Amino acid sequence: MKIRMKVKHLVLTVAAMVVLVFLLSVVVLPQIELYVAEKKLANGEAEGKAQLMEAIDSTILPSQRWEKIQEYMIDGDITNRFDLYVGPSMWHGGTRVEGTRFTWKEKLPYLQDYVENGPINGYLATVAQEIASYYLRENNPEKAEEVLLNTADRFAPSQHLGFWNELMIKRIKLAMSYSDFDKAKEYIEEMNNSTTSDDYYVRAEVTTLKAEIIVREGRLEEGYEELMDAMEEYESHWAQEREEWAEEDIDLPINDKIENTIVYEQMESLKRRLERELSNGSQSIVNVSGQVIREDGRPIENAGVFLREENLVNRSIGDDEPYQVLTDENGMFEIEGVVPGSYQVFIGLMFEDIDGYTWPVDRDDWIVIDGSEDIKYSVTLQPLIEIKRPINNQNITDHDVHFAWEEVEGADYYNLNLGLQYESGGGVSVGFKEYISGNETKVPVEEIYNKRVGILMGDEEDYKYAHSVLGFMNPHNQISWSVEAYTKDGKLITRSNGYRLQEKTIGNLPFFNLKGRELTEADQLLLDGKVEQALEMYIEKYEENPDDIHSLQMIPRLIGIKGDGTFDSRQKLALPYTKELAERTGSPDYIYDVADYYYSRNSWDSYNRWYERYMDSVNRPDLSSYNQGNRASALLKQGKVEDSIPLFKEAMKKDNSHRFVGNWLAAELYIGSSFENVLKIAEEYPDRSYIGYREQRTDWVQIISHMEKERQEVPEYQQQLRKVLEMYFQGVDRDIDEWLSSTEEETMKDFVMALKRVDN
Template sequence: MLKLKIKVKHLFALIVALGASFILLQLLVMPKVEVVVAKKHYEQGTANGKSELLQVIDASSGDDRWALIQQYMIENGSDLGTTSYDVIVGVETFYSNMVTSYPDEPHWTSEEKIKYLKDYLNGAPANGYLVRAAKQLALEYLTLGQTKNALGALEQTEQRLPRNLYNQSKELKLARARICVNADAFDAAERLLDELSLSSIPEASYLSDSIAKLKSQIVEQHNNKASSVSGTINRSDGKPMAGIGVFLRDSREVYHSLREDEPYLTMTDSEGNFSFKGVVPGSYVIYIGLSFDQIDGWTRPTKQDTEWIDIRGEENVTRNITLQRLIQIHSPVDEQVITGKTIKFEWEAVEGAAYYTLNGTLPIENGSVGSIIKDHIESNSIELPLETLYNAASGYSYTKIGDKDVPDPTTVLGYANPSSRFSWNVEAYDANGKLLTRSDGYRLNEKTMGHLPFFYLKEHTLTDADQLLLAGHMDDALLKYQADYERNEQDPHSLRMIVKLLGIKATENKQPLGADSIPYLEKLAGVDDNGNTLSSLIDYYGRIGNWSQVDRYYDMLNEAHQGKVPSYTQAQYGRLLLKQGKVQEGEEMLRQAQENDPSNRFIGDYIASVIYTSGNFDKAVGLANLYPERSYYGQDNPDWSKLVHGMSVESQGPNKESYFSKLQEALQGCFSGDQGHTDDWIDEPAFASMKAFITAVSEVD
């Protein structure tokens, strides 16, 4: 047996060495491990990830502390600026502005950001990060309605910056000037702008342009005769919403993302008030920008027909906005699997709601596509046959199969795909059709989260044709669906898929549905209680002039929608009535469509029908002023009021009766769709105003 002898002094040295190593491990190695673990947990969004990272920040000092705040708070934070809000809400538009290196990271509260950004401003090195920290801190203060603190943070940082960062110093001064203008502190704003103007600023630069715009804004806001738009933003529980970004956007810009040079922008004050002065004539909508904390569990219910603001000049318009609580959903939820022939949807009842609309969404890569499953539901629950979901009209996305972009088979299958995870939401409306609130929105913590709106439909078993479709063989799948349907005309799934695939082929060929599609459409119309195929049938029979079939299928559509046909289809039917020569009936249908169409897209047709039946230019001018055509995507639309007024002046004189007869003849050509006749007539040299009007009407689409 081997005996090991160790002297006492050697044993003591070993113990000392082990102790030193343990101390070294505790002092140097373990903290680094804790930092790495905390970072990882935060980036992955684990339950305690944020608290672990905050503990690490609190335990750090010097450059280590500032580096952590830079990486995890400042880098992905929102600075002062028009697009620096977590969520932008516009006309039927929700989108998140947040771009982050860590998609799963938890968000910081205002209290957390203020605490650590204040520390950063007081102790971190004076560099570009310091400027960003100041802007972010100012934004947090403004969100809380603390304008004085926001200005103080910017001024403090400006004083700390060294001379070599003079451009950043000017940025901070400009930011202070903007805040002063929005707070109606015009003297302070003008002083800051004068200081900037005295410094060396290149002409035609971003800074010089911004200074000029702010000075012009001050002048406009001093103009007591100029139009204004003001209001208050509150929650439905009465809480005023301070620090909300408010943007008044021209109709040509409403579907574009916010830009840094938005002409009308402000923030709500501590009482939730906002105001725009010096607003030039035009059509506008209000967009708002919110932090996640402000939108969590709430929504701004928006629909176009209640959101437009038309400014003619010297008006003071008030538009208040109320955020509403999101509707809580009850069933189906939390990835429930539906295997039967029916599905029951249930949700929280909303006070004042006359009816609800049930919507569903299909998953696509990086998003989803939605569709209406059932509208005008008068109760807060409904049990539907799965056939209703299978028949629901839905869009489809494209995916790459091999080297080709093809319609994504999973979205073409829609709710008949047993592998897809679906979701749903509801909207509540009052008796006048005003949207009250919805279930779909931002739910970011345990109190607001509730049930998740996901479910699976496992009732349908994939057919051989489905398998061909999922493999990307669309043409072969169509042939197989057609063969299956020929063998069994009681096969609604094959019939639906035939109609879908024929529709996709027509779209890709940029053609309307052909005659070969009509037998399938007509058979599907007989079993689809949603009426989704009826618009296509109305369009087809309208193109070939079979008016009895047009009327038949429009009546069926009207019944399917309980008398509430979408305005676009109403307008198209009105145009088909004009085409038949039923001008009075067409005028009435266009009137109904116009009242339900916030875009005023077909106002030209409506005005033309009114002029044709009444010869009353004054009435037509009144309608043009009441329903200005919205100019989407920057396009210039006709000024119908100006066009009609031009004809009114042109018609005066001894040939007034012949003028109107000539106008009726030209309008008949427009209504009939005889483009050749219209083009020939337009080439005639006389009646310039009439020709301009007829040209505009012939181009309505």
């Protein structure tokens, strides 16, 4: 059989095949390659990165090219300049998979192409600023400025004024970062000449930068005046704008408060710093310098170093940090023009910088700058402790758990921590044993079961967390553990938990499972979310068999659901069961709970008995700073004021948060110490306990200073103060509330109200 085909049909067929091949090679195959690369990146496969760059460089659509640069080299990459931010009071970051993030060497050509030829949008301004920061790190400020100016030229001010202003402000900040204040002032003048009063937000940003420059030049009072003028102008324009909106029936944005704007927050922060120092008569600024290295002396280059004042340390680190620099090739850094105050150092690291290491910094590690001299402060990363047993999800059915780890040179004792990874997701970690003298310890399983990790109150919303209350007694929960090494004076040397990302640093996995018990029927009810039924069954089982320690342990964890939702009612309901647990187990945790119950009710005879039992039960050479401050407060409230003072003094030296300093000040004032001496104590031990515990900072220095002035104007001030302090010591809340509502001594009132927050 012969097939005949006309020439024109043959030509059409060949043409169709050519088109098909073209479509396959130019459209379809690049899309397949792009899909495969993205899939690998999503799975954390490092080779996906190279394949993605090949796909971007291939013949994918131009719009796709910019989209993929945005998605993989800008979003979540530029906006988080470091994988991890580490500081005394907070760690954050740490979500990317090792090997999938683009290095600057890899992405710089794409980002440069983006600023030169990419779409004109917010990404363009962001990329330009980050490239400028990169060139600054490379000691090339001229190139940094060139990128900003060239990108600004792409934005027509009439259409993209916001982005144009953003780039020009970045130019000022760059000049400030390498301390070329003359150039920064020149740029500020240019911006002031190019903006109008309608641009009041931008003008506030620029004037705040000008005030910072003046301060960093050492002229604090002049900088303060510049700042106050800027704040007054900003507040005026803000109010005027809202009046105009009201006349035009324009709805206000949600949470439209002036203090919620970033620039006003920055102005307030600078204002507080300057007022504090000017009130002390200070006109000095200092430099803070140091080095970021590993324990073996290897420097960490291009690490971020952030000097953060007290009111910032609980917030995520942003681009607007007032004091930030990068380390050089030797890990060295210097932050210039720092106003006196209390600061914490945070560092920004890439995963490869901290892989297998940790920064053993105390939560209350502070740099206190008084303006008298420059400060030296260095960061040394220490190798993580290698753990030996139990490891790698070992199932334990014995009556004891044997923990062991490598010995750390210079360690006088170790603390052991436990963690839970819940079957349903999430987890929690708790301190478990302290002052372990060697590098191993054997612990009865029952002691682990005793460790409480949570309780339920009266809020049914909490029932969804009911599974967590079973804690270490749930055989389906995976348990983790870690260890910390300390010197005899309580200085942390290193720890076992940290980032381990490569095969050589991963080592043994710190997980094990307790498989020595089965879930009871009540346990299963609890895990099923039937909390009330579970509690009733635990109570029933315990009443049937008083030796059922498990049911007895679970009752105080759940009994709060029968209360009114307050901790006080939960304590009352739990007390008889907690007492029984304390008697049966001898656990310091249960004994302390009973002592704390009597402390909160000023039942001092009972408190003292249980406190003595607690001291006999703990394995430590001395009191923790918290317990020492708490004990001093107990003596104070029992009327043993002079006995409390030495304990307060010791507690303050141990605890840099100075949580109980307010009670110490009250004790000193009560025994007749001069306001001058009390003020010195407040200055030496500033209250930082609000960080991580309370939202409100108590400025005892300010309160005591104002009380001294108030005292001079009010007859019999000391007698009135002593009387109200007696009410506070005795816990007579009703009398205190009556006094607070009737007194005319406003600063004394502030002092007493602040005292009421000390124990909360």
